[in-house]
Amino acid sequence: xxxxxxxxxxxxxxxxxxxxxxxxxxxxxxxxxxxxxxxxxxxxxxxxxxxxxxxxxxxxxxxxxxxxxxxxxxxxxxxxxxxxxxxxxxxxxxxxxxxxxxxxxxxxxxxxxxxxxxxxxxxxxxxxxxxxxxxxxxxxxxxxxxxxxxxxxxxxxxxxxxxxxxxxxxxxxxxxxxxxxxxxxxxxxxxxxxxxxxxxxxxxxxxxxxxxxxxxxxxxxxxxxxxxxxxxxxxxxxxxxxxxxxxxxxxxxxxxxxxxxxxxxxxxxxxxxxxxxxxxxxxxxxxxxxxxxxxxxxxxxxxxxxxxxxxxxxxxxxxxxxxxxxxxxxxxxxxxxxxxxxxxxxxxxxxxxxxxxxxxxxxxxxxxxxxxxxxxxxxxxxxxxxxxxxxxxxxxxxxxxxxxxxxxxxxxxxxxxxxxxxxxxxxxxxxxxxxxxxxxxxxxxxxxxxxxxxxxxxxxxxxxxxxxxxxxxx
Amino acid sequence: xxxxxxxxxxxxxxxxxxxxxxxxxxxxxxxxxxxxxxxxxxxxxxxxxxxxxxxxxxxxxxxxxxxxxxxxxxxxxxxxxxxxxxxxxxxxxxxxxxxxxxxxxxxxxxxxxxxxxxxxxxxxxxxxxxxxxxxxxxxxxxxxxxxxxxxxxxxxxxxxxxxxxxxxxxxxxxxxxxxxxxx
Numbered sequence: 001x002x003x004x005x006x007x008x009x010x011x012x013x014x015x016x017x018x019x020x021x022x023x024x025x026x027x028x029x030x031x032x033x034x035x036x037x038x039x040x041x042x043x044x045x046x047x048x049x050x051x052x053x054x055x056x057x058x059x060x061x062x063x064x065x066x067x068x069x070x071x072x073x074x075x076x077x078x079x080x081x082x083x084x085x086x087x088x089x090x091x092x093x094x095x096x097x098x099x100x101x102x103x104x105x106x107x108x109x110x111x112x113x114x115x116x117x118x119x120x121x122x123x124x125x126x127x128x129x130x131x132x133x134x135x136x137x138x139x140x141x142x143x144x145x146x147x148x149x150x151x152x153x154x155x156x157x158x159x160x161x162x163x164x165x166x167x168x169x170x171x172x173x174x175x176x177x178x179x180x181x182x183x184x185x186x187x188x189x190x191x192x193x194x195x196x197x198x199x200x201x202x203x204x205x206x207x208x209x210x211x212x213x214x215x216x217x218x219x220x221x222x223x224x225x226x227x228x229x230x231x232x233x234x235x236x237x238x239x240x241x242x243x244x245x246x247x248x249x250x251x252x253x254x255x256x257x258x259x260x261x262x263x264x265x266x267x268x269x270x271x272x273x274x275x276x277x278x279x280x281x282x283x284x285x286x287x288x289x290x291x292x293x294x295x296x297x298x299x300x301x302x303x304x305x306x307x308x309x310x311x312x313x314x315x316x317x318x319x320x321x322x323x324x325x326x327x328x329x330x331x332x333x334x335x336x337x338x339x340x341x342x343x344x345x346x347x348x349x350x351x352x353x354x355x356x357x358x359x360x361x362x363x364x365x366x367x368x369x370x371x372x373x374x375x376x377x378x379x380x381x382x383x384x385x386x387x388x389x390x391x392x393x394x395x396x397x398x399x400x401x402x403x404x405x406x407x408x409x410x411x412x413x414x415x416x417x418x419x420x421x422x423x424x425x426x427x428x429x430x431x432x433x434x435x436x437x438x439x440x441x442x443x444x445x446x447x448x449x450x451x452x453x454x455x456x457x458x459x460x461x462x463x464x465x466x467x468x469x470x471x472x473x474x
Numbered sequence: 475x476x477x478x479x480x481x482x483x484x485x486x487x488x489x490x491x492x493x494x495x496x497x498x499x500x501x502x503x504x505x506x507x508x509x510x511x512x513x514x515x516x517x518x519x520x521x522x523x524x525x526x527x528x529x530x531x532x533x534x535x536x537x538x539x540x541x542x543x544x545x546x547x548x549x550x551x552x553x554x555x556x557x558x559x560x561x562x563x564x565x566x567x568x569x570x571x572x573x574x575x576x577x578x579x580x581x582x583x584x585x586x587x588x589x590x591x592x593x594x595x596x597x598x599x600x601x602x603x604x605x606x607x608x609x610x611x612x613x614x615x616x617x618x619x620x621x622x623x624x625x626x627x628x629x630x631x632x633x634x635x636x637x638x639x640x641x642x643x644x645x646x647x648x649x650x651x652x653x654x655x656x657x
Contacts, residue, residue, distance in 0.1 A: 296515045319516075472538040472578060473483045474493060474612055 004185050008043050008178055015174040016047075019163055023048045026128045030119055031055035031086075033075040033195040035184040036134035040175055042082055042190055044132060050083035056122055056131075058089045058115045060096050062107070063197070071195040078192060089118045095402065108207065116166060123169040135160045135173040137226035138180040142210055144229045145218075155244075158237035159229070179226050247278050254283065260333040261287055265309060268330060277302075287321060287332050288418050297321070305330060320418045334418055342390035345427070348381040349461055354389055356425055360440040362389055365462040376464035377435055377447045385430040392424045398433040401449045407436055414443030425465060437465030476528040477549035478503075478632060481556040481579040483613075484534040492599040493612040495625050496555035496579075497532050499597060502629035503636070504530050519543045528636040538578040541586030552592035553635060554583060555628055557612065561598025564620030566628045568645040569594045593641055595631055597624045 308325035480500025602611035
């Protein structure tokens, strides 16, 4: 066996031992078909036996169908050669673009999110406990560089972690210490042919540009930067774990009750600054239910608490967060839902404006050819049974073309502020939620799949939502 | 500190319209001092501060709510740059005090300020020709080169005020210099 193969297998073996991985369990490999994942697939199947390994390939439909069909064919061939099962997971046409529109965080992020969703779901369905990805030291270095440039938190600077939980599935990165070129060398040594992603050369993707413009010159100056990034990532991970432990311990002094957080000012002042900030992040996350908290919110919160302390008590509102200071206690709570309502829609086909509490309105128009607002919904109003317009509630679900989704999650993905979500109007009939009107709250209006009216249907009406305008441009 | 408001509507849709000449003149003044108007998170305005002497502010509210930003600032004097239909394009006028003359931005400012006693730099945009609607005129794109001249003049007048010249000095220069020629 050649040196590189021995080396990679040794690293893999050590990784499994250190992480306590049961080699008799089934393992899935996120298989893109490139040199990294192909080398990983070969190494894992050598180590644990090909019959236990499953290659999962995700088709994002981001490249030409010509390129994709060639790639899929080659991947299937490679899997046959290695004796591992091959599964093609299809995200469907336009799914990444749709996710991008809803989440708005860039193509790579949207594709990554969808990829992990489908990979996790597949593993859970097949009771596969481990999902292996071929992240390597080059990926680690690139991620670290990006996060440094974005002034990320300590937890984010840990970059790619060796293992993480994906809703019950353990994601493992066993070749994190191996470089991309070594993995390619491994695959070449084994006489394997891998597929090449044409988008790897496109500078429109941030990572590709970084690879060329930053990483290359950096490696010329510091040839060991890859392994340094791995070590640094691990140190940050340890530091972040330590901080987590400290935060957990400190959170013991915080009263947390049904999304409302309270603590004493004396305790708050006794904390060291760095820990105080971390705690505030955690507390705001608890109150708001959001995962990502903007640094500006924390800064405003610190300022707000200081001001309240100086004033000897009172109330401040920051975004959707309410801070109350009374008798030495600080209470953080979400700003209460202002409006909840239920209005029967007696004439769903009649053109009308339905004014709603909180400055919003739902507008119904008769459809005319050439109607200009492409974001408005066309609904076959004649088929609605006992429709009502009401505010969204906790258990509401809407059946969209991509599957059923909780309205609360849909509104969260549209970044509708937490305190406004309960005021968003929805159209409901006997069959369930027909449409969600989030446009007046910074999101989009969405319609249930079954109510999408055929274009030539004569009875369609236009439904849209607005915020009643109190502004004047002149 | 002197507070200078350049009135205009927010967003690219209105960027180069006649109603936004106040903002354009303000930006031109900021550029003279090698500054850019910047917006911070959650703020209703863009601003630049000239050496602790003047704060240049573009309210990001719609025109009729321009006065809402005043509550965020402490100021010793207030200067407002805005469009004026009764002045021909290419001319400017400096005035201290007066009514809003139907300008909703000034109306809002007078309400928020408490009175109309502040300096205004009016930038002429002329009236709509051939009986066109006022709204289409003021929200229409600047298609007359003379209006750009007016913006440049207003910017220069503002630079003089910021640099410490008195209102009377600046008014005497610019109110005369930009008067339309006699027939």
